[in-house]
Amino acid sequence: MDEARIPIGEGTRVLVLTGAGISAESGLATFRGGGGLWEGYPVEQVASPEGFAADPELVWRFYSMRRRAAAEAEPNAAHRALATLEEGLGDRLLLVTQNVDGLHARAGSRRVVEVHGTLWRTRCSRCLRPPFDDATEPLGPPLPRCTCGALLRPDIVWFGEMLDPAATGRVEGFLRAARRSGAPLVFVAVGTSGNVYPAAGYVHAARAHGAETWLVNLDPALNATSFDHIVTGPAGEVLPRLLGLDG
Numbered sequence: 001m002d003e004a005r006i007p008i009g010e011g012t013r014v015l016v017l018t019g020a021g022i023s024a025e026s027g028l029a030t031f032r033g034g035g036g037l038w039e040g041y042p043v044e045q046v047a048s049p050e051g052f053a054a055d056p057e058l059v060w061r062f063y064s065m066r067r068r069a070a071a072e073a074e075p076n077a078a079h080r081a082l083a084t085l086e087e088g089l090g091d092r093l094l095l096v097t098q099n100v101d102g103l104h105a106r107a108g109s110r111r112v113v114e115v116h117g118t119l120w121r122t123r124c125s126r127c128l129r130p131p132f133d134d135a136t137e138p139l140g141p142p143l144p145r146c147t148c149g150a151l152l153r154p155d156i157v158w159f160g161e162m163l164d165p166a167a168t169g170r171v172e173g174f175l176r177a178a179r180r181s182g183a184p185l186v187f188v189a190v191g192t193s194g195n196v197y198p199a200a201g202y203v204h205a206a207r208a209h210g211a212e213t214w215l216v217n218l219d220p221a222l223n224a225t226s227f228d229h230i231v232t233g234p235a236g237e238v239l240p241r242l243l244g245l246d247g
């Protein structure tokens with residue numbers, strides 16, 4: 001247990017990675033806690049192109065439920081602490097989230113990269129029509145279809161799918177600029193189990209760019225040994241304290 005403050009001084013750059021655990025105190029379920037199942041299915045089966053091809057109705061039911069839960073949730077103290085941190089740091093901070101719930105933006109964060117997409121956009125499963133804003137739920141039956149006739153799907157990155165190169169490029173660009181600046185770099189991961197790549201590898205990328213690395217998580221993550229500092233506890237309590245924002 002490491003109870004010091006995260007060292008953020010004049011000029012320090014901060015790359016933050018968040019996962020489902022940061023939204024747990026807002027009442028949203030994590031993926032790998034509590035059995036990690038949904039209606040008895042492993043997440044990999046519901047959140048994959050194969051799962052969608054096999055049973056699109058099941059997948060849309062999952063995402064309709066997620067839309068409703070996220071719409072009813074409120075950002076918590078950890079989301080708010082990161083928004084406050086950004087107010088002070090401006091573009092010396094980049095917030096990378098694996099979450100699709102939109103709670104960081106609702107807390108006031110602006111420099112957010114949603115590397116796994118968002119619940120609040122839909123796209124075609126076949127044609128190149130651009131993704132569009134969509135908060136509809138419940139969805140189907142009948143299932144929503146594109147003007148081209150194919151099924152619409154959530155604009156979410158499923159297992160086996162590539163992350164948007166524009167999104168990963170922003171993360172890599174931030175790390176490169178930090179190294180070029182010569183300023184101290186801090187990497188903070190919050191509420192993520194370290195299971196899913198490439199996000200689970202960002203701690204290695206950050207270290208390679210000279211970062212001091214911090215993990216704030218309820219349980220030790222799979223990649224915990226890669227961090228310089230590990231603080232276990234609920235993010236809503238721990239993160240404001242570590243950032244010196246607990247009044």
Ligand code: BJW
Nearest residue numbers: 019020021030031032098160191192193196197218219235
């Ligand atoms: C608290 C708390 C509190 C609780 N306070 N903490 C390299 C090696 C091996 C495999 C691969 C690899 N590179 C790529 C792969 C394949 C695959 C992958 O990683 N597989 C692994 C499972 C082995 N990756 C991909 O397919 C990615 N695509 C890709 O890389 O393309 C190229 C490629 C393809 C194939 C092969 C090779 C290359 C895409 C990944 C997409 C992930 N999508 C999902 C679902 C969609 C989004 C959605 O519906 O929401 O994203 S999976 C699911 O896991 C979701 C999450 O964003 C993601 C990460 O989960 P997260 O956030 O860490 O949540 P949990 O539940 O796991 O953990 C929560 C943590 O919080 C816990 O530790 C708790 O302790 C903690 N916690 N309460 C603080 N109050």
Ligand code: ZN
Nearest residue numbers: 124127146148
């Ligand atoms: Zn289409």
